[in-house]
Amino acid sequence: MDIKNLKILFTEEQIQKRIKELADEMNRFYGDEEVYTVCVLKGAVMFMTDLTKQLNMPLKMEFIRLSSYNGGTSTSGKVNAVDISLPDLNGKNVLIIEDIVDTGLTAKFLLDFLNCNFHTKSTKFCSLLDKKTARVNDIEPDYYGFEVDDKFLIGYGLDYDGYYRNLKYIGYIEKSDLE
Ligand code: 5GP
Numbered sequence: 001m002d003i004k005n006l007k008i009l010f011t012e013e014q015i016q017k018r019i020k021e022l023a024d025e026m027n028r029f030y031g032d033e034e035v036y037t038v039c040v041l042k043g044a045v046m047f048m049t050d051l052t053k054q055l056n057m058p059l060k061m062e063f064i065r066l067s068s069y070n071g072g073t074s075t076s077g078k079v080n081a082v083d084i085s086l087p088d089l090n091g092k093n094v095l096i097i098e099d100i101v102d103t104g105l106t107a108k109f110l111l112d113f114l115n116c117n118f119h120t121k122s123t124k125f126c127s128l129l130d131k132k133t134a135r136v137n138d139i140e141p142d143y144y145g146f147e148v149d150d151k152f153l154i155g156y157g158l159d160y161d162g163y164y165r166n167l168k169y170i171g172y173i174e175k176s177d178l179e
Helices: 012-030 045-052 105-117
Strands: 007-010 035-041 059-069 075-083 093-101 122-130 143-147 152-154 170-173
Touching (some): 093 105
Parallel strands (some): 035 093
Antiparallel strands (some): 152 170
16 A cells, blocks of 8 residues: 555544534533543544543543454454453443444444443443444444545554554545555
8 A cells, every 4th residue: 555545534634623523512511520431442542632632521541452454454344352451430431432433343342341341320432433334233423523435544543554543634545546
């Protein structure tokens, strides 16, 4: 994959503006209530850091690592819990932070895991991107930044074979440019 073939979908300014809007909505919803954010590594790391800097309530940050991608651009269709150690979340407000909901399998796995293990006070799912047309279940994020087409996206946390997570913007590559 040649970075020159990357077409910009969302600029840094567009991403930061939308994150501020999401944070404003969350600040209104949670008020002064304590929140546990759960960042799904590695893809959500950029979004989590920029979003949480705009949140005003007392919050604690947790990190879990799941994987479903084969390394390149295709999902394995099976979610793998690489590290899902979490503190006691009973009675807590939990805000899951994801980079993208694609098939919805990862989101479903995580929501089922939380439901089975904890009685939270509230559980909300926030994803920067929502690829609604790729969904295989009825998962809908409570908060999302942008709805996107079924293209392979790269940047701002999203990788291609481990690279390009550090881009400040989000782009896509045409399938024909992937090989
Ligand atoms: P799902 O389980 O919803 O199919 O996929 C969730 C995970 O797949 C995301 O957290 C992300 O890591 C990966 N993923 C889905 N779509 C894309 C994409 O367009 N680009 C990249 N880089 N990763 C994606």
